[in-house]
Amino acid sequence: MTAAKFFTHPLGIIGASISATLLWGSSYPFIKLSYARLGIGSHDTLEQILFAGYRFTLAGLLILAYMLIRKETLRYQRGSGGMVASIALFQTVLQYIFFYAGLSKSAGVVGAVIAGTISFFQIALAHFLYKNDRINGTKGLGLLVGFLGLLVLGLSKHDGNSGLHFSLGEVLLIAATLFNAIANLLSKRAAASYSIPYINGYQMLVGGIVLTVIGAWKPGLAPFHFDGIALLMLLHLALVSALAFMLWNNVMKYNSVGSVSMYLFLIPVFGVLQSAMFLGEPLSAAVLGALALVSAGIVIVNRRKREVKADQAA
Known part of the structure; x- marks a missing residue:
């Protein structure tokens, strides 16, 4: 079965x-657990960025290794530089600078709920970019x-205050979600011209290196003491990035934004459940x-898109 047939088949999409969403959901508790294991505090911004740099550099290398195993070329493809740089900027650098800083100041369950809004940002942006993905009633x-x-x-209520109020951590997480969308x-646009592994591998590698350089400004390149558990958590987070983005970008490549965005509601569901399970956070x-x-x-x-398809089938 070809990739196109698999990722457009209902079972393949599901x-x-x-x-992908189960893997993404696990990142919330594992990042928090990694912070605790490595002694990264909520105000250690550069250390948070450096840890993100480790994660995405490793994720990019894992994808490139996968390409080598499949005997795919790693050579630069003409015209791809600008697209890779743009995706690296939004997907890895900006998103995860804001995400890691925001999550250090928020509960994992809150971060998971906010992440679910990526679907709405995607649909709102798609309205202006795709004529067949307009916002209807x-x-x-x-x-x-x-x-x-x-x-x-x-x-x-936050810190004893009532009324409309978002903490700094929540604002940072909302911004990260917008960058992700x-x-x-x-x-999706890049996948029309280049392979998913090529785009993801190089954008994560480039973004990871940028994050590492930024994060190492004061702490240095190796301020952490990694034991076996911390290394396993880092490897898990790198695999989350490599596998989840590869799976999701394939789903996005072969389907319209509106038809698959509903599955993103599973990110907050899985994220909340796993944060409660692994971190013992209360579900308020x-x-x-x-x-x-x-x-x-x-x-x-x-809902409307599914109803229209059902009517057409009848």
């Missing part, structure tokens, strides 16, 4: 999407319901309410 309702989930978080659409009413609204919103924005 399997790849669930696998149903999508508009789904966007409204989903963003109400953010308001639930913002209206819940932009990068996903750039990756605000977090559960926001999770329900974000998940419902993503399902709603894709």
